[in-house]
Amino acid sequence: MKLFEKVTVGKLELANRMVMAPMTRSRAYGGLVSELTAEYYAQRAGAGLLITEGTQPSVIGQGYIQTPGLHSAEQVAAWRRVTDAVHGKDGRIFVQLMHAGRIGHPTLYPDGALPLAPSAIASGEQLYTAEGMLDHPVPREMTLEDITRTTEDFVSAARNAMEAGFDGVELHGANGYLIQQFLAGSSNRRTDAYGGSVENRIRFAVEVVQAVSDAIGPERVGIRISPGVRINGVVEDDAAEIYTALMRALAPYGLAYVHVLEMATRELTELVRAEWPGTLILNPHREPGPLTVEAASEALEEKLADAISFGALWLANPDLPERIKAGGPYNEARRETFYGGDHRGYTDYPTLTG
Numbered sequence: 001m002k003l004f005e006k007v008t009v010g011k012l013e014l015a016n017r018m019v020m021a022p023m024t025r026s027r028a029y030g031g032l033v034s035e036l037t038a039e040y041y042a043q044r045a046g047a048g049l050l051i052t053e054g055t056q057p058s059v060i061g062q063g064y065i066q067t068p069g070l071h072s073a074e075q076v077a078a079w080r081r082v083t084d085a086v087h088g089k090d091g092r093i094f095v096q097l098m099h100a101g102r103i104g105h106p107t108l109y110p111d112g113a114l115p116l117a118p119s120a121i122a123s124g125e126q127l128y129t130a131e132g133m134l135d136h137p138v139p140r141e142m143t144l145e146d147i148t149r150t151t152e153d154f155v156s157a158a159r160n161a162m163e164a165g166f167d168g169v170e171l172h173g174a175n176g177y178l179i180q181q182f183l184a185g186s187s188n189r190r191t192d193a194y195g196g197s198v199e200n201r202i203r204f205a206v207e208v209v210q211a212v213s214d215a216i217g218p219e220r221v222g223i224r225i226s227p228g229v230r231i232n233g234v235v236e237d238d239a240a241e242i243y244t245a246l247m248r249a250l251a252p253y254g255l256a257y258v259h260v261l262e263m264a265t266r267e268l269t270e271l272v273r274a275e276w277p278g279t280l281i282l283n284p285h286r287e288p289g290p291l292t293v294e295a296a297s298e299a300l301e302e303k304l305a306d307a308i309s310f311g312a313l314w315l316a317n318p319d320l321p322e323r324i325k326a327g328g329p330y331n332e333a334r335r336e337t338f339y340g341g342d343h344r345g346y347t348d349y350p351t352l353t354g
């Protein structure tokens with residue numbers, strides 16, 4: 001079965017085509033991952049590739065409580081324990097660099113600053129904080145200096161990722177966070193070179209990709225996108241144009257992969273597949289219900305993707321490849337322990353063998 005075949009990502013040969021999708025777990029107290037984090041990822045090292053939870057490249061990039069960073073020596077040392085544990089089990093691991101942009105909040109930053117975004121437009125949504133649910137504030141519109149500095153923050157976080165032993169980085173260009181806030185007309189009303197036309201709205205994404213690729217090598221860089229997603233207040237009326245232009249602009253770089261988070265329709269995935277010459281990881285849209293081996297491998301058989309990522313299923317099933325091979329059964333994910341807490345709902349999901 002194709003899911004169990006090897007696949008090339010950058011210069012890596014992955015043992016199989018099953019990828020663990022990035023998932024925030026909000027257990028990085030003080031911005032630091034722990035021994036428990038190392039155990040959690042090592043338990044799942046049977047994935048062809050693990051992609052970590054969203055990790056902020058800078059203080060102002062944080063979007064949720066208790067998420068890890070990759071902008072201090074202490075954070076690099078903490079992540080090193082995770083990559084060592086995963087590599088000790090022959091796993092491969094990329095870190096997802098996630099700048100939340102306007103999906104941040106002054107309570108998350110020591111100086112109480114406003115979050116940054118392409119334009120001063122609030123998401124219209126709320127976030128969970130230590131003080132309960134709060135509205136996302138109207139963010140501060142980024143100056144050109146802010147844009148340059150933010151690109152540099154991505155670069156230094158990517159260098160830190162190399163120092164921490166990661167196999168690569170995934171830039172989070174999906175789900176309405178900073179990079180997608182630049183792509184989407186609803187969150188980007190800039191009148192300079194970063195807003196307006198599609199060419200201008202993709203500029204920030206392309207510049208970040210270019211700068212990070214120059215720093216650590218394009219074969220170690222992937223990007224996650226969610227064409228047409230309506231989440232965190234972003235609306236892309238012209239998704240087909242945006243992602244055609246973005247894929248064409250990124251094609252020459254020779255990146256490790258594009259990771260598509262698929263929405264309800266398949267057309268945009270097909271469009272990305274047609275435009276993207278490299279490896280494509282697909283997080284397929286899936287109707288609720290039990291997973292079958294056939295459904296899991298369908299997109300590979302149809303050549304729509306080269307690898308498939310699984311989120312909640314992997315969270316709840318550390319030995320997912322064995323379970324897929326056996327046709328199940330699967331542990332149910334416990335939603336109440338998704339974010340925050342301790343080992344419960346984190347490292348205590350049983351494997352088939354106990």
Ligand SMILES: Cc1cc2nc3c(=O)[nH]c(=O)nc-3n(C[C@H](O)[C@H](O)[C@H](O)COP(=O)(O)O)c2cc1C
Pocket residue numbers: 021022023024025053054096098172174175224261283286309310311312313338339
């Ligand atoms: C608990 C949880 C946390 C998530 N955090 C992230 C994240 O940090 N970055 C990201 O790109 N997607 C995140 N996602 C989205 C998943 O990567 C995935 O796209 C989504 O769960 C749909 O895939 P699935 O049906 O296989 O779970 C998260 C999902 C869950 C369930």
